[in-house]
Amino acid sequence: MKRLDKLTLADLCRGAAFLGTGGGGDPYIGRLMVEQAMDEGCHVDIMSLDELPDDCLVIPTAMMGAPTVLIEKLPRGDEAVRSLQTLERHLGRKAFATMPIEVGGINSTMPLVVGARLGLPIVDGDGMGRAFPELQMETFAVYGVSGTPMVVTNEYGDSALITTRDNKMMEWIARGVTIRMGGAAYIAEYSMSGADAKRTSVPGTMSLAVQIGRTIREARESNQDPFDALLTLLPTTPYSFGKIIFQGKVVDLKRETRNGFALGESLIEGLDPWRGQMHLSFQNEHLIARIDGVVQAIVPDLICVLDSETAEPITTETMRYGQRVKIMAVAVPPIMRTPEALALFGPQAFGLDEPFTPIETIG
Amino acid sequence: MRIGIDVGGTNTDAVLMDGQTVVSWHKTPTTADVSGGIEAVLGAVMADAEVSPDQITAVMIGTTHFTNAVVERERLLEVAVLRLGLPATTALMPFADWPADLKARLGGHTYLLHGGVELDGRPISPLDPDEIRKAAADIKSKGLKTAAVTSVFSPVDPGMEDEVAAILRAEVPGLHVTLSREIGRIGFIERENATIMNACLVELAARVVRSFENALKALDIKAPFFISQNDGTLMDADYVARYPVLTFASGPTNSMRGAAFLSGVKEAMVVDIGGTTSDVGMLRQGFPRESSVAVDIGGVRTNFRMPDVLAIGLGGGSRVRDDGARVGPDSVGFALTEDALVFGGETLTTTDIIVAKGSADIGDPAKVAQLDPDLVTRTIGTWHQMVDTAVDRMKTSAEALPVILVGGGAVLITEALPAASEVIHPPHATVANAIGAAIAQVGGVTDRVFSLEGLSRDDALAMAKDEATRKAVEAGADPQSIEIVDIEEVPLAYLPSSATRIRVKAVGDLTISGA
Numbered sequence: 018m019k020r021l022d023k024l025t026l027a028d029l030c031r032g033a034a035f036l037g038t039g040g041g042g043d044p045y046i047g048r049l050m051v052e053q054a055m056d057e058g059c060h061v062d063i064m065s066l067d068e069l070p071d072d073c074l075v076i077p078t079a080m081m082g083a084p085t086v087l088i089e090k091l092p093r094g095d096e097a098v099r100s101l102q103t104l105e106r107h108l109g110r111k112a113f114a115t116m117p118i119e120v121g122g123i124n125s126t127m128p129l130v131v132g133a134r135l136g137l138p139i140v141d142g143d144g145m146g147r148a149f150p151e152l153q154m155e156t157f158a159v160y161g162v163s164g165t166p167m168v169v170t171n172e173y174g175d176s177a178l179i180t181t182r183d184n185k186m187m188e189w190i191a192r193g194v195t196i197r198m199g200g201a202a203y204i205a206e207y208s209m210s211g212a213d214a215k216r217t218s219v220p221g222t223m224s225l226a227v228q229i230g231r232t233i234r235e236a237r238e239s240n241q242d243p244f245d246a247l248l249t250l251l252p253t254t255p256y257s258f259g260k261i262i263f264q265g266k267v268v269d270l271k272r273e274t275r276n277g278f279a280l281g282e283s284l285i286e287g288l289d290p291w292r293g294q295m296h297l298s299f300q301n302e303h304l305i306a307r308i309d310g311v312v313q314a315i316v317p318d319l320i321c322v323l324d325s326e327t328a329e330p331i332t333t334e335t336m337r338y339g340q341r342v343k344i345m346a347v348a349v350p351p352i353m354r355t356p357e358a359l360a361l362f363g364p365q366a367f368g369l370d371e372p373f374t375p376i377e378t379i380g
Numbered sequence: 381m382r383i384g385i386d387v388g389g390t391n392t393d394a395v396l397m398d399g400q401t402v403v404s405w406h407k408t409p410t411t412a413d414v415s416g417g418i419e420a421v422l423g424a425v426m427a428d429a430e431v432s433p434d435q436i437t438a439v440m441i442g443t444t445h446f447t448n449a450v451v452e453r454e455r456l457l458e459v460a461v462l463r464l465g466l467p468a469t470t471a472l473m474p475f476a477d478w479p480a481d482l483k484a485r486l487g488g489h490t491y492l493l494h495g496g497v498e499l500d501g502r503p504i505s506p507l508d509p510d511e512i513r514k515a516a517a518d519i520k521s522k523g524l525k526t527a528a529v530t531s532v533f534s535p536v537d538p539g540m541e542d543e544v545a546a547i548l549r550a551e552v553p554g555l556h557v558t559l560s561r562e563i564g565r566i567g568f569i570e571r572e573n574a575t576i577m578n579a580c581l582v583e584l585a586a587r588v589v590r591s592f593e594n595a596l597k598a599l600d601i602k603a604p605f606f607i608s609q610n611d612g613t614l615m616d617a618d619y620v621a622r623y624p625v626l627t628f629a630s631g632p633t634n635s636m637r638g639a640a641f642l643s644g645v646k647e648a649m650v651v652d653i654g655g656t657t658s659d660v661g662m663l664r665q666g667f668p669r670e671s672s673v674a675v676d677i678g679g680v681r682t683n684f685r686m687p688d689v690l691a692i693g694l695g696g697g698s699r700v701r702d703d704g705a706r707v708g709p710d711s712v713g714f715a716l717t718e719d720a721l722v723f724g725g726e727t728l729t730t731t732d733i734i735v736a737k738g739s740a741d742i743g744d745p746a747k748v749a750q751l752d753p754d755l756v757t758r759t760i761g762t763w764h765q766m767v768d769t770a771v772d773r774m775k776t777s778a779e780a781l782p783v784i785l786v787g788g789g790a791v792l793i794t795e796a797l798p799a800a801s802e803v804i805h806p807p808h809a810t811v812a813n814a815i816g817a818a819i820a821q822v823g824g825v826t827d828r829v830f831s832l833e834g835l836s837r838d839d840a841l842a843m844a845k846d847e848a849t850r851k852a853v854e855a856g857a858d859p860q861s862i863e864i865v866d867i868e869e870v871p872l873a874y875l876p877s878s879a880t881r882i883r884v885k886a887v888g889d890l891t892i893s894g895a
Binding site: 046049 | 468471498
């Protein structure tokens, strides 16, 4: 088990923003919530999947909804804790650990708040290996874990216990509840045994987020090119391949919050030596990057928009006209690219016509 | 002809410009009342050029006064912080990520109240007038003069902030109220932070603007005067008195644009050495590189668009200690001409050291003639290393870039910097800030709701851009020079027709008749 300090937490948040591929929400708010818990004497302990007893109960926790809502409507603070406790009561069993369903963005930090407040370890792994907009888009779901029973809670302590026939229906109903709750709510779901967590998680992603965040920070501190440093790091991880697919200036942005999602498109005008315009589409996260209609990277591979100088990850809600950015695409691990996985979170799951093409085979 | 003025913590500078030409310039110590220094420096530049008041067509003032007040934690009011959002938002209290000393200085008076709206405009909870009146009574009993009101999603629906302001003004006569939606955009923590900082500055702002007016009146200058704001554009005096926080980054913006203008170099690092601090930033294509996300001011996170600048505690008035091993971060400030050794004072400052070295002629060199040459060499080494480290930190690549030195303290840099490909001392470098103010641009903003019923988004954007451009031209911008610098959309899901709030800012060079 590893105890997190504030510097490592900051690295984790930076790495989580990178893995968020433009979505998942800025982890800043989550980081402050964790720091507040640390200042009050709570500990954040990260446990590797190997250390987890097979027969224990793991209850993942998360924020659900649009990041554009979260940055404006701060939570009360104990919503996710209440969701976990309500689920414990329903199951008649106490959780041994909590874990992220989503390492990308703020949901890397929500289980840290819950773990710190309740004294539970947080498992080093997650169910997305990045950020995704919908709850069934989980490796947990791909490999047979039921998302329900699930609990959604708001700032009033209003909660809904949801049981559904499948995970897609869970997403549909929970999304409706979240919209009624103002577009952001806090959940506990995918309760499972330690053995199932080992079998269905993308392993080690919390540690990976720390590594990515640390690499960017250390490169900056030593005036090295953070992009080179990242491209050197990636082949040593399960995310085995990365490349810069564009560099330019943000010239147009279109976004709306609809059905509980932040939807939109952005246009990047190439800066020397890059020519033309890159067109990015997002549903909370970046889904596809095209130049003149030709696909340059496609979900579930990561499409990361980074400040072109500092490599600071830029989320879709903080993207602004005039920003100078580099776009980096990264291959996801094999567990996320099987036919079953692509059926749940490949291009067709987002209504795209283009087939999945691994980033290492494009261009 | 126009005059650019920079009111810094230590010096007040002015330049008289005719088109692109610097006709005359002058530098004088900033006075405690501000207006004395402005009067002196204005009188000097006009006398040097033999120009009469009626030949002046515009006066542009840049000031770091408000930023300095926050950085120095001085001249700030205690603030009543009202937040509307219960039962949400308590996960992070107001001042959550603030430096403890600044939070303490502002008193930490927080009032968490019911209110706020959801994204779709429904109330999170209704306002509770009794709760607000109770807060008002407490504010009154504590004698607080200023309040910051931030309501969840007020950029979508400002109604609750307005209601609270009305109650506060009725219950606490004379209370200054700053509303968050007038200060910032979506992003609760950053907007609340900026609102609080604005509120703590309103008294100082009113005083400073009055001293600007008095100084111009004393010299019989009837030309309009403007104050430069964060993005390098100009705003009028009433606006500054209400929103001083919008001037926060004008210092670095002015000095960097001034440095680009004076040197003709567009890709470089700029080091602006003032009396108390030095600002280090990067020029890209002649404009300051903006920070991509949040910017800290005095240790507080905001979401203004600002140049990415690193401030270090080195200036012409910095105190020298530990036998030259330590320089700054404190400075004698505007007392330089009384406290420094070369002016007969008793405090060893960086100015004394550089005069002793023989690299500057300030005050009476005889008064520092006896300083130990080793001390002089050691101290100069210390501050060169400070600047070099700062330049190195702000560079975004390992490649060496030219370093342009500006500001009154630029004379401190006499040697090469390892992080620089070359060190440039442009002419008039000591008044780069005032020149940046004089060449500042004017902006036009449109900020309104467009119904997208029967109107495409592209058409709505084009209309907004046209409106902003027209407003910039009305404010005096040269139509040829206008650029759209900011576009922001907030979709309003709660309105029956598909509607979106669009904010567009256009800026251009000021055209001045006769200039």
